[in-house]
Amino acid sequence: MARILEKNPRFRSKETICHDLAQVLNADFSYGTKFAVVSEITWVWSEFDGKHQGCKYWSSAALRSGLPNKYLVHEHIVPKKVIANSLMNEVERTPEKIYEFLERFCIGVVVTKDEDTSLNCVGLRSKMPVDWDREDPWARYTAVGIQVEKLET
Numbered sequence: 001m002a003r004i005l006e007k008n009p010r011f012r013s014k015e016t017i018c019h020d021l022a023q024v025l026n027a028d029f030s031y032g033t034k035f036a037v038v039s040e041i042t043w044v045w046s047e048f049d050g051k052h053q054g055c056k057y058w059s060s061a062a063l064r065s066g067l068p069n070k071y072l073v074h075e076h077i078v079p080k081k082v083i084a085n086s087l088m089n090e091v092e093r094t095p096e097k098i099y100e101f102l103e104r105f106c107i108g109v110v111v112t113k114d115e116d117t118s119l120n121c122v123g124l125r126s127k128m129p130v131d132w133d134r135e136d137p138w139a140r141y142t143a144v145g146i147q148v149e150k151l152e153t
Helices: 014-026 031-046 060-065 080-089 095-105 113-121 139-144
Strands: 057-059 072-076 108-112 148-150
Touching: 014 031, 014 080, 014 095, 031 072, 031 080, 057 060, 060 108, 060 113, 060 148, 072 113, 080 095, 108 113, 113 139
Parallel strands: 057 108
Antiparallel strands: 057 148, 072 108
């Protein structure tokens, strides 16, 4: 998904996203509704600056590959399932705490399809390593040797 421009009526700032999410998580909605909203927000958040072009983090291999975007994957450093579970069950449901959590753990990275496959092959598609300390958001990448570079914007 391309970045949503500020003049688009669908645009929301990160602050607005967190405010809205706190409202949803604190409301008397079904688990399924809350999960659907959280799931959508993890995509919006990780692609806030762009899915490929504009994404701040790229694996070294993806950056140097020269491959067209259709051969690359926008991946979450912490799987969406883990993020959703944390937001729904662990993170304090205030806009400030949600913002802090998402900024730290809901980061998108452009990787090659081979790197994405390597995460899947070792069982880290939708979970963190067994020994994850719940502190290092990059633990899955470290476990399979994916090196990441932060691009200057």
